[in-house]
């Protein structure tokens with residue numbers, strides 16, 4: 303998709319971070335924007351930002367894991383803008399950090415439910431409506447570089463994002479005959495509020511195996527402050543959408559980054575490769591020790607990425 307003028311863009315998680323960056327960039331490109339978000343305070347802040355600006359923005363309070371509410375939101379978009387969106391941004395997401403082996407069912411249900419389940423709900427709700435409208439369109443989904451590798455301290459998140467990356471390729475092929483493109487963004491760190499994910503964790507999923515408290519939330523605010531600016535990221539995503547690129551990696555040499563990440567999996571297929579990868583991992587650990595990353599400053603003191611108190615059988619994640 304190259305012409306965004308008067309296109310309706312539905313953005314989940316559009317009231318904060320990467321989603322708000324998309325709302326800003328695509329409203330400037332001429333889109334009519336729908337911001338759908340679960341957090342009322344984020345919706346209020348986004349409303350205040352767009353007030354007085356020459357932008358057409360409609361706000362919906364939505365939990366993307368609630369399928370009935372999602373259908374209602376889709377009906378509302380058709381009422382307000384006269385048809386389904388031509389651009390669907392599956393951006394909303396949450397994360398949670400702790401040792402994989404300490405993860406509870408609730409850790410999986412919370413993270414996978416939003417990061418993968420929410421995207422599935424977006425696709426099942428909107429794709430048939432977009433096809434039936436007969437208009438060209440584009441699905442723009444935010445995964446993560448975390449989906450291109452396993453990670454011992456954010457297993458539910460990595461698994462969910464890997465699922466999203468895979469799902470987008472399926473839809474990329476399936477939607478070609480309908481003139482609906484698919485792009486999937488795989489960023490590393492973004493300067494956002496994602497460190498506050500625990501604030502929206504529902505009561506019935508509160509049982510976690512991870513150490514989560516104000517200290518870990520404060521550490522994550524510091525950690526993500528080093529990330530890419532959400533508006534800059536949305537501009538890179540826009541270029542990817544314009545050029546119909548399936549996997550948008552916001553780095554100068556995206557193909558080389560992907561080769562390195564996929565190369566790891568290739569190494570894991572043979573005994574010789576396993577040794578090669580172990581050597582590469584050792585080198586990386588050495589490098590990290592010699593050049594501590596300022597993003598990680600305070601992680602240990604905050605107890606970030608650790609199991610919750612009382613799980614004495616879990617080894618210290620940092621010494622594994």
Ligand SMILES: NC(=O)c1ccc[n+]([C@@H]2O[C@H](COP(=O)([O-])OP(=O)(O)OC[C@H]3O[C@@H](n4cnc5c(N)ncnc54)[C@H](O)[C@@H]3O)[C@@H](O)[C@H]2O)c1
Pocket residue numbers: 314315316317318319320321338339340341344364365366367393394395396416417420444445446447488489490491492493494495496497498502526529
């Ligand atoms: N921040 C990073 O470093 C980073 C890196 C890679 C990928 N991502 C991805 O970027 C996307 C956006 O996250 P962000 O970093 O901008 O975080 P953010 O917290 O600033 O924004 C996410 C928004 O999604 C909303 N949201 C969460 N759960 C929801 C639900 N069930 N229904 C509706 N809205 C919901 C939140 O209220 C929030 O406003 C996520 O998919 C995340 O996984 C983030």
